[in-house]
Amino acid sequence: MDIRHAVLLGEIVSPGNRRKDIIDRPREYAAAVVPFFLRVDLRNRVPAIALYELTEGEYRPVAAAAAGTRFVMREPFEFSIDPADLLGEEAVPDEPGEEG
Structure with missing residues (x-):
């Protein structure tokens, strides 16, 4: 697919390519x-x-969130997530008798 047909592109910032990910790619x-x-x-x-x-x-910038808060975007489609969920770590289950 030609990049000009994309509606949304994303970048995961990597320590070794910060300049490329933060400056070059968005340009x-x-x-x-x-x-x-x-x-x-x-x-x-x-x-x-x-x-x-x-x-x-x-x-x-249109929307932003860090771990522990909710990232919500409305365009180009609706999407919502707590950035902490990106770490892929299992949630610790609540203790018996605690409401969650």
């Missing part, structure tokens, strides 16, 4: 006029998600 996506860009950052094991919308040739 490339903006040049291809991709309307939305999603960044997932797992630094220090505190996951964060940010959604950006292309406005006048630059990405501007």
Whole structure:
């Protein structure tokens, strides 16, 4: 698929390619006029998600959340998640008798 047909592209920030993931790739996506860009950052094991919308040739933040809060986006489709869920760790079950 040609990048120009994408509505949303995402990047997971990696420690070895921070500049490429944070600066270069969004510029490339903006040049291809991709309307939305999603960044997932797992630094220090505190996951964060940010959604950006292309406005006048630059990405501007639309929604963001870090672990322990809810990331909610409405466009280009509805999606909601606590960024902590991205770590893939099993939730610890509640103790018997505790409400959860």
